[in-house]
Amino acid sequence: MKKRKWWIAPTILGLALVVALVWGYNEYTMKNELGMALENHYQRLFFDIKKHVENVQVNLSKAMLSESRDQNVLLLSQIMNEAYFAQDKLAQMPITHAETSKTEKFLNQVADYSYYLIQAHLKGESLTDKQRETLASLQGNSAIFNSELAELQSELADKNFLMTSLNKKQAKKIREGNEKIFQTSLVSIEKNMAKTPELIYDGPFSDQIINRKPLGLTGKEVSKKEAEKIAKEFFGANRVQDISSFEEGKDIDKVKIPSHTFNIIPKNTSKELAVYMGVSKKGGKVIWMANPRPVSKGDLSIKEAQDKALKYLKEKGFxxxxxxxxxxxxxxxxFNCVYKEDDITIYPDLVKIKVALDNGEIVGFDASTYYLNHHVRNIPQANITIEEAKNKVNPGLDIDSIRLALIPKGKEEVLCYEFKGKYRGGDYIVYINALDGSEEQILQLIKDENGTLTF
Structure with missing residues (x-):
């Protein structure tokens, strides 16, 4: 018996050690797998951005030379979409908003100037010499941008740089930023983007509108300490392991909405999987939140994800x-969610919210457009009836739904009747001005198993 008892303790300790080693190995393996998944995601985003910018450069060159209005409409449409795609993917990279504000502005202007020229072509107007000069300037900047990205790609490959290391750098604040290849190269790109001339035209991304004060932010300026408290409460104070500020660069006040920005480490999470958040300096509102954690395949339905998104917005005061x-x-x-007032859909007041399908967590939030546009409006009454507006729509459109909507038009907002329906097998939306009956806009909806895009 004594001999048996003597072996019990070492046996239990041995088993415990084996279990601990297996658990530790599994945790180590899982961490490596998550890190690799995140790294692959960032690498894919980077190469996608480069490809989109290459397409912008090539098509701008073609548009400068083309004398055909029809051909230019096609080229400018491609430029507009490629610029939007590049901007969307740039926003998902693990880099600071301040360091990419000029680049985002440039891509926005490329897209919207293209749309402005498309509208001019559709009215029968040809490109003027001044417009060709502007296209040449944009093309030159896109060429510089593309060249910088190609050089950066080469440097990253030569030095085996991991983009996920930027997250570690951000936790140590911006002072170490320029020691990294990626960050230094982006600063160089930003300097070139600053040379883009101011565009004077009636478009939603013209400099006059970009530089306007956000209509939805009121109240006093909040300190960094106050903003940190707001960020913790927004994320959930009981979920925060650590929080630190970053983005103290010289360009921080040049972004659309100057903000205090924070690096949040959730509890039971490594520093490599930090969450980023921006709190407006004026009014102390959370403008954006990004959680770049890898998301495993989930089976949450679209309806379940939508319900979680709306619940989240309501909890946050929207x-x-x-x-x-x-x-x-x-x-x-x-999800694109918009504000509704008196049964009128207010498209300028837009909030984007991203839901993870593995557990329903909100992993992305962007209310910048909402706070740029949201204000107390004096919406006019419609001057024409639904039937009168319907008579302005192509009779071949098989209408599914009709509602009133406020849509952006350059510097203004226009009250319209929105007609959704099918035409020759395609899904379309037609907007008829509710005041004078003019046809304001036609959008085509491209639907597939992954969602809906508008063109």
Whole structure:
């Protein structure tokens, strides 16, 4: 018996050691797998951005030379979409908003100037010499941008640079930023983007509108300490392991909405999987939140994800929001939600929210457009009836739904009747001005299993 008892303790300790080693190995393996998944995601985003910018450069060159209005409409449409795609993917990279503000502005202007020229072509107007000069300037900047990205790609490959290391750098604040190849090269790109001339035209991304004060932010300036408290409460104070500020660069006040920005480490999470958040300096509102954690394949339905998105918005103080379009990618669903007032859909007041399909967590939030546009409006009464507006729509459109909507038009907002329906097998939306009956806009909806896009 004594001999048996003597072996019990070592046996139990041995088993415990084996279990601990197996658990530790599994945790180590899982961490490596998550890190690799995140790194692959960032690498894919980077190469996608480079490809989109290459397409912008090539098509701008063609548009400068083309004398055909029809051909230019096609080219400018491609430029607009490629610029939007590049901007969307740039926003998902693990880099600071301050360091990419000029680049985002440039891509926005490329897209919207293209749309402005498309509208001019559709009215029968040809390109003027001044417009060709502007296209040449944009093309030159896109060429510089593309060259910088190609050089950066080469440097990253030569030095085996991991983009996920930027997260570690951000936790140590911006002072170490320029020691990294990626960050230094982006600063160089930003300097070149600053040379883009101011564009004077009636478009939503013209400098005059970009530089306007956000209409939805009121109140006093908040300190960094106050903003940190707001960020913790927004994320959930009981979920925060550590929080530190970053983005103290010289360009921080040049972003659309100057903000205090924070690096949040959730509890039971490694520093490599930090969450980023921006709190407006004026008014102390959370403008954006990004959680770049890898999302495993999940089976959450679109309806379940939508319900979680709307619940989240309501909890954060966004009342009367409705989902409009969604896009599913990389294990998440991104919803576009807009404000509704007196049964009128207010498209300028837009909030984007991303839901992880593995557990329903909100992993992305962007209310910058909402706070740029949201204000107390004096919406006019419609001057024409639904029937009168319907008579302005092509009779071949098989109408599914009709509602009133406020849509952006350059510097203004226009009250319209929105007609959704099918035409020759395609899905379309036609907007008829509710005041004078003019046809304001036609959008085509491209639907597939991953969501809906508008063109």
């Amino acid at each position: 009342e009367n929001m409705e989902p409009n379009y969604y896009l599913r990618y990389d294990g998440t669903i991104l």
